[in-house]
Amino acid sequence: MSRPSLFRYASPAVFYPLAGRLWPWFAVLAAGLAMAGLWIGLLVAPTDAQQGDAYRIIFIHVPAAWMSMLIYLVMAGYAALSLIFNTRLSAMMMRALAPTGALFTVVALWTGALWGRPTWGAWWVWDARLTSELILLFLYLGFIALQAAIDDPRRADRAGALVALVGAVNVPIIYFSVTWWNTLHQGASISLTRAPTMAHEMITAMLLVTFAAWSYAVAIALFRVRLIIRDREQQAAWMQESSEGR
Amino acid sequence: MSPVIALLRRDLLLAWRRKSDATTALGFFVIVASLFPLAVGADATLLRAIGPGVIWVGALLATLLGLPRLFAADQDDGTLEQMLLAPQALPVMVMAKIAAHWIVCGLPLCLVAPVLGLQYGLPTDALLVLVAGLLLGTPIVCLLAAIGAALTLGLRGGGVLVSVVVLPLDVPVLILGAGAVDATLNGLGAQAHLSLLGALLIVFLLATPWVVAFALRIASD
Numbered sequence: 296m297s298r299p300s301l302f303r304y305a306s307p308a309v310f311y312p313l314a315g316r317l318w319p320w321f322a323v324l325a326a327g328l329a330m331a332g333l334w335i336g337l338l339v340a341p342t343d344a345q346q347g348d349a350y351r352i353i354f355i356h357v358p359a360a361w362m363s364m365l366i367y368l369v370m371a372g373y374a375a376l377s378l379i380f381n382t383r384l385s386a387m388m389m390r391a392l393a394p395t396g397a398l399f400t401v402v403a404l405w406t407g408a409l410w411g412r413p414t415w416g417a418w419w420v421w422d423a424r425l426t427s428e429l430i431l432l433f434l435y436l437g438f439i440a441l442q443a444a445i446d447d448p449r450r451a452d453r454a455g456a457l458v459a460l461v462g463a464v465n466v467p468i469i470y471f472s473v474t475w476w477n478t479l480h481q482g483a484s485i486s487l488t489r490a491p492t493m494a495h496e497m498i499t500a501m502l503l504v505t506f507a508a509w510s511y512a513v514a515i516a517l518f519r520v521r522l523i524i525r526d527r528e529q530q531a532a533w534m535q536e537s538s539e540g541r
Numbered sequence: 542m543s544p545v546i547a548l549l550r551r552d553l554l555l556a557w558r559r560k561s562d563a564t565t566a567l568g569f570f571v572i573v574a575s576l577f578p579l580a581v582g583a584d585a586t587l588l589r590a591i592g593p594g595v596i597w598v599g600a601l602l603a604t605l606l607g608l609p610r611l612f613a614a615d616q617d618d619g620t621l622e623q624m625l626l627a628p629q630a631l632p633v634m635v636m637a638k639i640a641a642h643w644i645v646c647g648l649p650l651c652l653v654a655p656v657l658g659l660q661y662g663l664p665t666d667a668l669l670v671l672v673a674g675l676l677l678g679t680p681i682v683c684l685l686a687a688i689g690a691a692l693t694l695g696l697r698g699g700g701v702l703v704s705v706v707v708l709p710l711d712v713p714v715l716i717l718g719a720g721a722v723d724a725t726l727n728g729l730g731a732q733a734h735l736s737l738l739g740a741l742l743i744v745f746l747l748a749t750p751w752v753v754a755f756a757l758r759i760a761s762d
């Protein structure tokens with residue numbers, strides 16, 4: 296037996312049961328954290344002096360926006376892994392993450408619109424961050440459309456990985472060009488380098504919901520990657536054994 | 542004769558023999574740009590305000606129009622396979638093909654754009670900036686679209702797919718190109734916009750041929 300390494304889990308046969316054991320835990324964690332975070336955010340946190348109670352949508356909006364960007368980065372990371380090491384599982388993970396990323400992008404845009412209506416007086420403004428979030432959604436949709444259009448899974452994976460990487464390289468360029476184009480969005484309220492400008496309960500709630508969103512993303516990605524593995528490896532001996540065993 | 546020059550000549554010759562490809566894109570550009578005044582009204586100040594953006598979007602779409610077929614004919618008759626097998630570096634040959642396509646489809650757009658600009662009542666200095674921006678920007682659009690064209694080679698619905706995949710990446714070009722004309726109209730000077738467009742062009746000229754070559758290898762595995 297060779298020495299165990301992380302690459303052991305790059306095999307779908309090994310990862311499949313691991314993902315099966317892990318995803319329920321992440322799902323439960325996500326539900327618990329979301330309930331705690333929303334309870335603090337919606338009931339405990341103080342009402343904002345300027346924005347009233349309308350601001351409370353940020354407890355969904357900000358985590359969703361963070362996750363939408365993070366998932367794209369993770370997706371691009373898996374894309375790079377799959378192109379460099381030629382690991383099938385990386386491509387499957389990339390594919391499993393895309394719909395969740397698109398979902399969080401839609402949630403961020405939607406809650407942003409709900410927040411913008413009472414606060415800015417408009418559902419939508421062509422502000423830099425809103426626009427780049429919208430373009431991020433287009434990037435996700437392009438990725439998903441390309442993957443869906445290619446029947447051969449190998450080619451779909453490699454083509455999707457290339458598009459994800461090209462998109463990731465372009466994201467900073469898009470972001471800066473859009474920022475330069477127009478900006479209205481308030482500056483970031485949360486920074487690691489200076490004291491937060493928000494009440495502690497707000498930070499706590501936001502972080503809790505963020506971790507909830509994170510756990511949800513992990514859970515759903517693992518769940519989805521199991522389906523992808525099951526779909527692609529149905530001819531494999533280990534899959535037939537395991538499905539007979541159940 | 543170097544293979545690159547040969548490839549460039551061949552593509553240009555093919556385009557010359559079948560002129561409809563280039564003229565279709567050009568016609569599309571002119572028609573789209575002429576539709577907007579009909580839709581939004583003939584108010585001169587409004588037209589001058591939206592002119593740069595409309596012309597740029599039209600040019601962007603017209604450039605994308607012919608690109609899905611960039612490698613299709615070569616794939617059908619087996620030329621692409623020979624290119625993949627040839628001893629010459631694939632990125633360089635890809636570059637030649639993109640250059641030929643730009644000369645055929647992109648360059649005419651840049652030359653027609655000032656006429657459309659006049660329709661929108663743009664002053665002379667803005668027209669010059671418009672052409673300069675298009676000359677710098679349309680090659681970037683071609684390069685990015687070539688990635689999409691290579692990835693979607695031989696797929697059903699390839700044309701629309703290329704647009705969906707590539708258009709979000711064209712946002713900076715659009716912002717900088719149309720922004721350059723707007724800045725001139727507002728008396729701010731377009732140098733910053735054009736410099737950034739030029740910088741983007743250099744970056745994409747250097748990086749994209751390799752990506753396209755890689756995408757072609759994926760598509761023809």
